[in-house]
Amino acid sequence: MAEKSENSRLYERVARAISASIISGEYAVGQRLPSERDLALAHSVSRPTVREAIIALELDGLVEVRMGSGVYVIAATPNDGRAGETDIGxxxxxxxxxxxxxxxxxxxxxxxxxxxxxxxxxxxxxxxxxxxxxxxxxxxxxxxxxxxxxxxxxxxxxxxxxxxxxxxxxxxxxxxxxxxxxxxxxxxxxxxxxxxxxxxxxxxxxxxxxxxxxxxxxxxxxxxTEVHEMEQARARIAAHRQRYAV
Missing domain, CATH: 1.20.120.530 (GntR ligand-binding domain-like)
Structure with a gap:
């Protein structure tokens, strides 16, 4: 669950929680983050809030969004060693x-x-x-x-x-x-x-x-800006093949 603070925005709390998991090694460099839906459930927030958090992590240089595949960790620490400026999501x-x-x-x-x-x-x-x-x-x-x-x-x-x-x-x-x-x-x-x-x-x-x-x-x-998860794409392909299999 994202840490609560009266002075922080909801997406910032989610971004800090994911960032902490990256820094601790729970999500290693090169690893794909859980799906947007799973992150939303894990942090009890909406998918747009997760999307805002991912944007903040992207600006910090921690993750890279690969359309059609997912969100991948690309660094273990933020740019310049600290999280960058945030504003209204x-x-x-x-x-x-x-x-x-x-x-x-x-x-x-x-x-x-x-x-x-x-x-x-x-x-x-x-x-x-x-x-x-x-x-x-x-x-x-x-x-x-x-x-x-x-x-x-x-x-x-x-x-x-x-x-x-x-x-x-x-x-x-x-x-x-x-x-x-x-x-x-x-x-x-x-x-x-x-x-x-x-x-x-x-x-x-x-x-x-x-x-x-x-x-x-x-x-x-x-x-x-939808990130279609690789598993979802594979599932659709598999279902399509099964439907038309002889």
Whole structure:
């Protein structure tokens, strides 16, 4: 079980526990770690939390993620002899955004002005068929513009804080690079649904659209960074062979 501490994040506790097992030799260099599912059960956490912990260990140079095979130990001690900087985990950040920005979007639907809707529509169009950096910038501006539409400075500050945390977090940056490498970019279609809900001034539809969008982001990132265990692949092949055996 991961050590509990009031001042640490859940994924950090899991990362420390796995790191301790690596340093002690329980998981030797070259060995594959238990599956994500088994680690989640062992530490009584969700699979996204395990994914965040693995990202932290990857940044520390302790493990290497090999898509289609698993997560392997590549060093017995972290880079520079100590664990590196950690910050808000990617999935806990998305969970917070889903809760907070959903309500912000609902309030914005009741207060948004026509000029702001024009700006949002232009940002949605910018996400279509453009490079990743421009799409990401348009994505951030889209969400911050919705916050400003509430005419509530505390909500604007909250959204800016969440996006600044995303930009600052080394864990989110690594996960984002992996997602981009797998072809995950801001979903123009999701943003259009949010825009249309705002344009009809429907708070319930706006809240639902924003929450669904951020759920879609989480699911897409999970799928793009999924590590398929070797045993699972072998089991599928064996089952396939048995099914078609003469």
């Amino acid at each position: 990617p999935f806990e950040l998305l969970e917070a955004r889903r809760a907070i920005e959903g309500e912000i979007c609902a309030l914005a639907a009741a207060r948004i002005e026509d000029e702001t809707l024009v700006e949002l529509r232009e940002l949605v169009e910018t996400m279509r068929g453009t490079d990743v950096d421009r799409a990401e910038e348009a994505d951030r501006r889209f969400h911050e513009t919705i916050a400003r539409a509430t005419q509530n400075s505390a909500m604007v500050a909250s959204v800016e804080m969440l996006w600044n945390a995303r930009a600052r977090s080394p864990q989110y940056r690594l996960l984002s690079d992996k997602a981009h490498g797998a072809g995950i970019v801001p979903r123009q279609e999701d943003h259009m649904v949010i825009y249309e809900a705002l344009a009809t001034r429907d708070p319930d539809a706006a809240r639902a659209a924003m929450r669904q969008h951020l759920s879609n982001v989480m699911e897409a990132i999970l799928a793009a």
